[in-house]
Amino acid sequence: MKKWEEIYNYLLDLIMENKVKAGEFLPSESKLRVKFKASLQPIRKAFSVLIADKLIIPVHGKGYQLINSENNKLFSFSYLYPNAKSIYKYLGKQKVDNELMKKTHFYYEDYVHKIEVKRYIGEKLYIYQISYISDSLLKRELDIEFIQKNGLMKFFTTSLKSPIGFAVKKISTSLKRELVDYDIDEIKSENLILDKGLLFSLGQQLMEYRESYYNEEEFEWSFIEYYR
Structure with a gap:
């Protein structure tokens, strides 16, 4: 598994397990760099895929926010x-x-x-x-x-x-x-x-x-x- 996929799965788990709620922010790039011992490139790739999935939006100066929309969650x-x-x-x-x-x-x-x-x-x-x-x-x-x-x-x-x-x-x-x-x-x-x-x-x-x-x-x- 590629590093960005590992980070993506971790972030997706946070969303699906409701550990990050709509309107809240995912862990910052700096925290993910420490946790996964990764450069910014795979971290930003993981975030870009979540953006393409319409699950999060980038907020300047704050990070990546979970979209407040029932239709944009991965349902189980x-x-x-x-x-x-x-x-x-x-x-x-x-x-x-x-x-x-x-x-x-x-x-x-x-x-x-x-x-x-x-x-x-x-x-x-x-x-x-x-x-x-x-x-x-x-x-x-x-x-x-x-x-x-x-x-x-x-x-x-x-x-x-x-x-x-x-x-x-x-x-x-x-x-x-x-x-x-x-x-x-x-x-x-x-x-x-x-x-x-x-x-x-x-x-x-x-x-x-x-x-x-x-x-x-x-x-x-x-x-x-x-x-x-």
């Missing part, structure tokens, strides 16, 4: 629903065949990790999710216990070789239950919302493909996950 499910819980189940590592390649857009014969996620609000299953994560972009072994404790987004920011760049979504409405490949009896609806997501690195490499299923009657889309 736990951020949107702090009282909710997610249950993660590791379904194994598999080689991408033709069918999976067409479905997920990962390269043929690459390896991916498959994870099942059930997201609850109270006792009700709100989202059923299947995620495929690129094995080649991981810098350490996939740790399902870490994911259960910290969430997928935290895992991505600490375990991938390249910083997160952007996400693409496609939402299908009124998907008939019989067309769904998975057994989701806990969602009591004949029609489901299918949310397909692709997560890319800054270098535009595919990191994750996910399918999320919602109860049609309870689905509401009112935020932008990755705004660039």
